[in-house]
Amino acid sequence: MTGTVAERAAADPVIEFRGIGLTYPGPPPVAALRPCDLTVERGEFVAVVGPSGSGKSTFLNIAGLLDTPTSGMYxxxxxxxxxxxxxxxxxxxxxxxxxxxxxxxxxPQRSTLENVKLALVYSGFPRRERTARAREALEQVGLGHRIEALPTRLSGGERQRVAIARALVTQPSLLLCDEPTGNLDTANADSVLALLEELHADGMTVLVITHDPLVAARARRTVTIRDGVLSVSDTEMSEVAR
Amino acid sequence: MRRVRRTGCIKPSVFAWRDVLSESLAGMLQRPGRSALTALGTVLGVGTFVAVLGLTATTSSQIDTRFNALSATEVTVEDIAHEQDEFAGLAFPADADARIERLNGVEHAGVYWPVRLAPGELVRSSAIAGSDGAQNSIDVVAASPGVFAAAGTRLAEGRVYDAYASELAAPVAVIGAGVADRLGITTLETHPAIFIGSQPFTVTGVVADTDRKADLLLSVVVPRTTAERIWGRPEAGGGKMLITTSLGAAPQIAEEAATALRPDHPEYFKAVPPPDPKTLRGQVGDDLNQLFLLLAAICLVIGAVGIANTTLVAVLERTGEIGLRRALGARGRHITVQFLAESGALGALGGLVGTSLGVLTVVIVAMFRNWTPVIHPVTAAAAPAIGLATGVIAGLYPAWRAARIQPAEALRR
Known part of the structure; x- marks a missing residue:
């Protein structure tokens, strides 16, 4: 381990793609993501946008270590x-x-608190510390009062906030959000986005993958993927649009 | 180029045993209905297993008790003198009863043999042939007075002949209640006589019941001395001795009897001790047992298939959860362990419930039969373990499948 988030902050960017690409072997070979470079610095709020089938999922899987690229260095x-x-x-x-x-x-059968605690099981956190940390994470997302509720009794926005609490509880370097508002109505989507902005303001690195331009507009920087080609757009554009 | 850290110090993912346990319990308890149905096969299999073994143990211990009361205190000594020496004749000495009764632990002893009558010699109630119809099928037994005590006879009327009558070779007879009926003897007050062939005998007693040698009830018993006087010695190997002992003494008496009877020729006798209760228990209902155990095994297999099926469905159903756990840092083997633990817990639960039901069955059956329920501790202890093993084996394939699910694939659901 390399210490706390703060210690990590001094050293390196969170994400650094050097010529990362993924080609599914054929026949015929399919280039899901063409070799690309991308750097996400600590504390950034980046949106990755693109239509469905553009290679967003491939990008997510590589960035989330769920899939290994066929070329480049991550x-x-x-x-x-x-x-x-x-x-x-x-x-x-x-x-x-x-x-x-x-x-x-x-x-669905486990309480909010248990769902959040699940994230601590595999990282070897001592059992007695888990409840306190999970509670803390739930309070951070504004759900400190619903720790015993079952997810089925929560609104969509609340559910997504529980999921965010679960993501936060291990104090990760990167919050990787895949269409976080895709299943939410406008009001709930707004509250979730506001929460993400808040986390960003607190120093969390947030990467949102979305096809929704409105969501992308909330980010400080937008990366576009189209037909497997990733292009880093002008950083200030989205700032201006706001 | 930036410095690339080659971190060899990433703390590996873990899945502590307490977490395995609580995760598998949660997985089981969160779908109680389905868990119950899944475990049903194991419940039946293990339950049958325990019930069969328990009922067998109960029945055989029941047989043991009955056996202990009578047979365990009984020794039979057979005359095998003719096998050693064809001119040996009757091996039992005249004072055989007294010789054996001197041994420690012997309660009663008596020599007897079936008397072989000539074809024309029949048992009848009057001297005049044909007046009441000859009673052809009544056996005559020669017996020393000790036989009555050893057989535990209870008299309906009169008394058995004693050593004195025996010594005199008196023409007296004790008859079974069945014989008395057939000969038309209703009372001994008239001192009735019976005839064996042409020999008259005074009936001194009527036997109502016996503990051993129930054939005495259908026989005419005369003193061995009288029988020897009239019909001569028994045919080769006909003579036997019945000895009753105090509890536990039988095996030793069986060893001592031959020497006590004939110190000069102990090889003339073969003493038959009571069978060993342990071997007896082993033999009881062995075939039926195996059939039922086979049924129990089939139930277990069905139970295992049930668990395997449900777990497989659960794996497919919980693909999203598997993906999530992988995203949260679970390794493939952690997923395997979790599903194995869940199916194992289901099996163990089924085993526990099955054991309880099996024990209950044995107790209820024993209660209705007025038996003492007997279950070997090993049976009760092993049964839940069998359930656990069934569950784990059933979970092998689904758990393997679960671990192979690609997280990226699973999370797309």
Whole structure:
């Protein structure tokens, strides 16, 4: 381990893609993501946008260490993920990346608190510390009063906030959100985006993958993927649009 | 180029045993209905297993008790003198009863043999042939007075002949209640006589019941001395001795009897001790047992298939959860362990419930039969373990499948 988030901050960018690409072997070979470079500095709020089928999912899987690129080098917190054993990649994923999914992926029979605590199981946190940390994370997302509720009793926005709390509880380097508002109505989507902005303001690195321009507009920087080609757009454009 | 850190110090993912336990319990308890149905096969299998073994143990211990009361205190000594020496004749000495009764632990002893009558010699109630119809099928037994005590006879009327009558070779007879009926003897007050062939005998007693040698009830018993006087010695190997002992003494008496009877020729006798209760227990209902155990095994297999099926469905159903856990840092083996633990817990639960039901069955059956329920502790202890093993084996394939699910694929659901 390389210490706390603050210590990590001094050193490296959170994400550094050097010629990362993924081609599914044929026949015929399909280039899901053409070799690209991308750097996400600590504390950034980046949106990755593109129509469906553009390679967003591939980007998410690579960035989230769920899939390995066929070319290039991916440094996460300065760690070359390509050289890691599978077990180490898994551990790194659990510790450094907080996932937020479109479909929340909450366990329906477990309480809010238990759902958040689940994220601490595999990283070896002592059992007695887990409840306190999970509670803290839930308070951070404004759900400190619903810790015993089942996800089925929560609104969509609340569910996504539970999922964000689960992602935050391990104090990751990166919050990786895949269409976080895709299943939400406008009001709930707004509250979730506001929460993400708040986390960003607190120093969290947030990467949102979306097809929704309104969501992308909330980010400080936008990266576009189209037909597997990733292009870093003008950083200030989205700032101006706001 | 920026410095690339080659971190060899990433803390690997873990799945502590307490977490395995609580996760699998949660997985089981969160779908109680389905868990119950899934475990049903194991419940039936293990329950049958325990019930069969328990009922068998109960029945055989029941047989043991009955056996202990009578047979365990009984020794039979057979005359095998003719096998050693064809001219040996009757091996039992005249004072055989007294010789054996001197041994420690012997309660009663008596020599007897079936008397072989000539074809024309029949048992009848009057001297005049044909007046009441010859009773052809009544057996005559020669017996020393000790036989009555050893057989535990209870008299309806009169008394058995004693050593004095035996010594005199008196023409007296004790008859079974069945014989008395057939000969038309209703009372001994008239001192009735019966005839064996042409020999008259005074009936001194009527046997109502016996503990051993129930054939005495259908026989005419005369003193062995009288029988020897009239019909001569028994045919080779006909003579036997019945010895009753105090509890536990039988095996030793069986060893001592031959020497006590004939110190000069102990090889003339073969003493038959009571069968060993342990071997007896082993033999009881062995075939039926195996059939039922086979049924129990089939139930277990069905139970295992049930668990395997449900777990497989659960794996497919929980693909999203598997993806999530992988995203949260679970390794493939952690997923395997979790599903194995869940199916194992289901099996163990089924095993526990099955054991309880099996024990209950044995107790209820024993209660209705007025038996003492007997279940070997090993049976009760092993049964839940069998359930656990069933569950784990059933979970192998689904758990393997679960671990192979690609997280990126799973999270798309």
């Amino acid at each position: 440094l996460l917190d300065g760690v070359d993920t390509g050289t890691l054993r599978d077990a180490d990649r898994t551990a790194l994923r659990g510790l450094r990346i907080g996932f937020v999914f479109q479909t929340f992926h909450l366990l």
